[in-house]
Each structure stands twice: as structure tokens, then as C-alpha cells.
Amino acid sequence: MAKAKANTELCKGCRLCVRACPRHAIIPLELVNKNGYEIIEIDQELCIGCGMCYKTCPDNVFTVE
Amino acid sequence: MPVYKTPKSIIAPSGCCGGCGHGIIQRLIAESIEELGLQDQVIACVDIACSEWSLDCLDYDHIAGPHGRIASVATGIKKVRPDKTVYALAGDGSSYVIGWTETTYAAVRDIPITMIVVNNGIFGMTGGQMNLATTLIGDKTVSSKAGRRRETMGHPVDMLQAIKTFDVEFAARGALYDTKHIDETKRFIKKGFENQRDNKGFSIIEVLSPCPTNWKLDPVDAMEKIKNENEKVFPVGVYTDRGGNK
Numbered sequence: 001m002a003k004a005k006a007n008t009e010l011c012k013g014c015r016l017c018v019r020a021c022p023r024h025a026i027i028p029l030e031l032v033n034k035n036g037y038e039i040i041e042i043d044q045e046l047c048i049g050c051g052m053c054y055k056t057c058p059d060n061v062f063t064v065e
Numbered sequence: 066m067p068v069y070k071t072p073k074s075i076i077a078p079s080g081c082c083g084g085c086g087h088g089i090i091q092r093l094i095a096e097s098i099e100e101l102g103l104q105d106q107v108i109a110c111v112d113i114a115c116s117e118w119s120l121d122c123l124d125y126d127h128i129a130g131p132h133g134r135i136a137s138v139a140t141g142i143k144k145v146r147p148d149k150t151v152y153a154l155a156g157d158g159s160s161y162v163i164g165w166t167e168t169t170y171a172a173v174r175d176i177p178i179t180m181i182v183v184n185n186g187i188f189g190m191t192g193g194q195m196n197l198a199t200t201l202i203g204d205k206t207v208s209s210k211a212g213r214r215r216e217t218m219g220h221p222v223d224m225l226q227a228i229k230t231f232d233v234e235f236a237a238r239g240a241l242y243d244t245k246h247i248d249e250t251k252r253f254i255k256k257g258f259e260n261q262r263d264n265k266g267f268s269i270i271e272v273l274s275p276c277p278t279n280w281k282l283d284p285v286d287a288m289e290k291i292k293n294e295n296e297k298v299f300p301v302g303v304y305t306d307r308g309g310n311k
């Protein structure tokens with residue numbers, strides 16, 4: 001099954017993907033990237049590869065394949 | 066399962082704030098252009114404002130015109146390079162206030178360009194001033210601190226209702242607050258590029274887009290505001306579609 005991958009160096013901490021994921025597979029973290037934004041993590045067990053995160057993210061963090 | 070990958074034309078991160086709709090719109094433009102195989106013949110015209118962030122981000126020939134004049138810049142380019150895919154990307158301050166004349170006459174002349182207007186309800190780059198066309202009644206901005214009042218500041222106007230009377234090829238409004246609306250907005254933008262490829266006439270796509278920074282809202286709450294408030298005043302959908310019958 002396709003799964004989402006995240007390049008969190010591009011993340012700007014907006015959490016729109018957290019809101020969009022139908023499986024609640026995207027976990028908001030307090031961990032920051034080198035730009036100082038709080039990033040996210042994907043629970044690969046829950047992910048169904050639907051691509052909603054890709055469509056929602058303004059900063060091209062996600063690839064689903 | 067389809068594969069979702071960032072379009073090849075996106076070559077650098079944009080300078081937009083977190084949660085800004087401009088980033089999603091840039092991606093929809095790039096996806097539409099690549100799906101139509103037009104990426105080697107694009108001249109992008111971006112307005113001076115937050116649309117300008119796409120200059121570094123998208124791998125197309127670009128020109129940034131003076132603020133508000135982008136529909137005229139794109140008109141000139143399309144006249145001299147009719148073989149090129151020319152799009153104009155601009156804010157609502159540019160397109161509907163300072164540059165309403167330019168937008169209007171590109172529409173009246175039915176120039177076969179694709180114009181994308183980012184309706185974020187304010188002047189974004191300069192710090193969030195009230196937009197006479199798009200700021201909702203009651204919305205607080207740096208130039209309507211107690212909220213916009215109809216009596217002294219007028220009321221928002223749906224410019225697509227005006228533009229559709231100019232006999233243009235296509236006018237539509239999309240939104241970005243959920244994936245259903247993002248998909249719909251993509252269909253509108255892609256249609257705008259298809260119309261240009263087929264030399265059909267002026268296509269304009271307005272997008273209800275959040276500016277969390279100047280709205281002083283969390284990005285998720287900014288999307289909710291669009292769904293609950295802005296879309297009520299500015300309904301999404303197709304305003305006119307001539308279907309190539311000039």
C-alpha cells in the first residue's frame with residue numbers, strides 16, 4: 001500500500017495536515033526543524049496513502065507512493 | 066493508489082508564512098501546467114505582493130509587474146508572444162482595487178490569458194489593510210481596527226459577478242479549506258490553462274485563501290473562517306463558462 005513520507009525540513013508548523021488526515025495518522029510534535037518550526041510525524045501503521053496531506057500542505061512536505 | 070509527488074517545476078521553498086494559501090495555489094498552478102505538458106512554454110506574470118514569492122519557487126520564466134498592473138503586463142506579453150502560456154497571479158488588492166481597471170480591460174478585451182486572483186480579504190504583504198472589495202463587514206484590519214462598518218467603509222462586492230457580464234471565456238471561484246475544495250480549485254485552474262491552450266479567451270479563477278498572519282488567526286482557524294464566513298459572502302463555483310462560443 002502507498003504510504004506518506006514527510007520532508008519535515010520544509011514544514012512550517014501550520015498543522016493543516018493534522019486537520020486534513022482522515023486517519024489521524026499525523027502527529028503534531030513540539031520538536032522543531034532547523035528553521036524553528038514545530039514539525040509533524042506520520043504514524044505509518046495508520047496511514048492509508050490517501051494523499052489528503054499532500055493536497056493540503058502549502059509547503060510540499062509530503063510524498064505519497 | 067495514485068502517487069502524489071511535488072511537481073518538478075517547484076524548485077525551491079517559498080517565502081510565504083506558515084499556513085498561507087499562496088503555497089497551495091502555486092502547487093495547483095504547477096500541477097495543472099505539467100499535466101497539460103506546458104511547462105516549457107510558460108511566462109508567469111506575478112504581482113508585487115505575496116504572489117511574488119512564487120518567483121523563486123517555480124521554474125518558469127517570470128516577470129513581476131508594478132503592483133496592480135499585472136493583467137496589463139500579461140496582456141502585453143500575450144500580444145507579442147501568443148505562442149506562450151501566459152498567466153497572471155495576483156492578490157485581491159492588486160486585481161480588484163488598485164488594478165481593477167487593468168483587470169477589467171483584460172477581461173473586456175477577452176485576452177486569452179489565465180488570471181489567478183488570491184482573495185485573502187486584505188492587502189497581505191503590506192501588513193493587512195482593509196480591502197474595499199473583499200474585506201467582510203465586521204472584519205478587523207489595521208485600517209478598520211474596530212471592524213469594517215458598512216456606513217463609513219462600504220461593503221464587500223463580488224467582482225466575478227461584474228466580470229461575468231464582460232463576456233469572458235471563464236470565471237470561477239474556488240476555496241482551499243478542505244481537499245474537496247482544493248480539488249475543485251485545481252479543476253478551475255487547469256481549465257483556465259486549457260482554455261488558453263485552445264485560444265478561447267480570458268479566464269479568471271479567484272481563490273478564497275487564508276492569510277493567517279494578518280488575520281491573526283491560527284492557520285486551522287483561518288481555514289474555518291473561510292468556510293464559515295467568507296464563502297457565505299463569496300460563493301464558490303463557476304460564474305460563467307462560454308465553452309468556446311465567442
Ligand SMILES: Cc1ncc(C[n+]2csc(CCOP(=O)(O)OP(=O)(O)O)c2C)c(N)n1
Nearest residue numbers: 113114115132156157158159187188189190
Ligand atoms: C503602485 C504601488 N502601490 C502600492 C504599493 C505597495 N504594496 C505592495 S504589496 C501591496 C498590497 C498587496 O495586497 P494584495 O494585492 O491583496 O496581495 P497579497 O499580498 O494580499 O497577496 C501594496 C499596497 C506598491 N508596491 N506599488
Ligand code: SF4
Nearest residue numbers: 021047048050051053
Ligand atoms: S496519506 Fe492520508 S492517511 Fe496517510 S498521512 Fe496523509 S492524509 Fe493521513
Ligand code: SF4
Nearest residue numbers: 011012014015017057
Ligand atoms: S501542512 Fe505541511 S507545513 Fe503545515 S504542519 Fe503539515 S507538514 Fe508542516
Ligand code: SF4
Nearest residue numbers: 081082085115189276
Ligand atoms: S502575509 Fe499573508 S498572504 Fe502574505 S505570505 Fe504571509 S500569510 Fe501569505
